[in-house]
Amino acid sequence: MVNKLSFKIGLLFFVFILIIESFLFFILYTNSANDRIDEVMNSLLARGNTHRDVLEDHFDRATLKHVGIMESASEFMVVITDGKGEVIISSDPVESEMMDVVDHANDGGIPTKGKVVEDRWSEGKYIATDSPITINGEHKGHVFMFANTSYVKRTVDQLSNQFLITSIITVLLTIITIFILSRFIAHPLIKMKEATEQLSKGKHNVELHTERKDELGELAHSISTLSKDLKDLKIERNEFLANISHELRTPLTYIKGYADIINRSDTQKEEVEEYIHIIQEETEQLTVLIKNLFQLAKIDQNNFMINREHIELCSFIKNAVERIRPVLAKKKVMLHVNCADEVKAFIDSERFQQVLTNILDNAQKHAYEGTEIKVDVKQTAKQINITFTDEGEGIPKKDLPYIFDRLYRVEKSRSRLNGGSGLGLAISKEIVESHGGSIEVQSELGKGTSVMIKLQRGNYDE
Numbered sequence: 001m002v003n004k005l006s007f008k009i010g011l012l013f014f015v016f017i018l019i020i021e022s023f024l025f026f027i028l029y030t031n032s033a034n035d036r037i038d039e040v041m042n043s044l045l046a047r048g049n050t051h052r053d054v055l056e057d058h059f060d061r062a063t064l065k066h067v068g069i070m071e072s073a074s075e076f077m078v079v080i081t082d083g084k085g086e087v088i089i090s091s092d093p094v095e096s097e098m099m100d101v102v103d104h105a106n107d108g109g110i111p112t113k114g115k116v117v118e119d120r121w122s123e124g125k126y127i128a129t130d131s132p133i134t135i136n137g138e139h140k141g142h143v144f145m146f147a148n149t150s151y152v153k154r155t156v157d158q159l160s161n162q163f164l165i166t167s168i169i170t171v172l173l174t175i176i177t178i179f180i181l182s183r184f185i186a187h188p189l190i191k192m193k194e195a196t197e198q199l200s201k202g203k204h205n206v207e208l209h210t211e212r213k214d215e216l217g218e219l220a221h222s223i224s225t226l227s228k229d230l231k232d233l234k235i236e237r238n239e240f241l242a243n244i245s246h247e248l249r250t251p252l253t254y255i256k257g258y259a260d261i262i263n264r265s266d267t268q269k270e271e272v273e274e275y276i277h278i279i280q281e282e283t284e285q286l287t288v289l290i291k292n293l294f295q296l297a298k299i300d301q302n303n304f305m306i307n308r309e310h311i312e313l314c315s316f317i318k319n320a321v322e323r324i325r326p327v328l329a330k331k332k333v334m335l336h337v338n339c340a341d342e343v344k345a346f347i348d349s350e351r352f353q354q355v356l357t358n359i360l361d362n363a364q365k366h367a368y369e370g371t372e373i374k375v376d377v378k379q380t381a382k383q384i385n386i387t388f389t390d391e392g393e394g395i396p397k398k399d400l401p402y403i404f405d406r407l408y409r410v411e412k413s414r415s416r417l418n419g420g421s422g423l424g425l426a427i428s429k430e431i432v433e434s435h436g437g438s439i440e441v442q443s444e445l446g447k448g449t450s451v452m453i454k455l456q457r458g459n460y461d462e
Contacts, residue, residue, distance in 0.1 A: 010182035048145035052131035243407035314339035339377035358424035395443035
């Protein structure tokens, strides 16, 4: 329980909110208590001023006695003195504490509007006010009003009880609110934790609610995306391993089978030479496949070095074309290069030679006999565009999104003549992108295919 995230979040919120509430309640209570005490003081002074006003109009024995009788029935006490400070009348017996106030107030200095002369309610027995009596400009005496401090304390205690009940209710509501909020916040996090645990166990069918538009929603969306990516990666890995197994098993099966035939005593010399030639071809295919796989592994590990240099792109392409012309001649396929001599590129010539070879080899394999392959090179202020166009079989629309996937082949029969290993375009794409460029394919079934490479020109000196 203590180690749960919801408990920790709730406890943290509770501590901070409790500190804030305590501070606010302390300020509110202090101000309210002072207001209540001031209200009692002002009420006592107003009561004394009222008696003073009556006595200023009728300063006689009957009125004095009437004031005393009136206050004897209330919670307050009145003491009326003459101009010399002698007590004329009082509503209650005058105690020593009351006389101390009377004697001290008779020293003078009391304004005509009256004054609170004793306000130490937490220390003394009484609080007191003094309202001086002035008739025709002559000082006639004082009206002292007294209230037992228990009256003030009772008022403050009532306020304290109200605040105590309010504080308890507030704390309970705070705890309930924080519990609900912490659960609301922690619940999706717990779901995400469970989802990541499922991912670690290899279960990739994770579903999280991603409707939220806050950070938790973004995190849930990221985990869901990761789940799908891991699932796709697992599928791709299994397919890749299956394809690799097939690609390796096929040449090894040929090599082993023909090697066994060669070792037979009844095998003719002509057959031995034929079978040795087949074994050599399969070995060469196997060597190329392993080399390509090794290149892809280096790319994945970021160990694929690109050593750029300034080259004349047209001459570079024409040299690559010349290497493939003998193969094109057998199929009676023409190849034309349209390139301005001033085009310069900043590329790794060895790596880019591999790109050109892969693309041209695919073009000649799928071009119809007697057709034409075109290579167009154009440059703009920002980039160089190289387009390879053939008039051949084309690629089905459903296969276009996957042709750059590793070991993906449009030729599902895996024919060595037309299918290839399925790594050429994947490697070409990695090489082009490592140069900061892009490669894309457009094709129409039965009419041909166009491969477009875009290279950024930029500042070659950099």
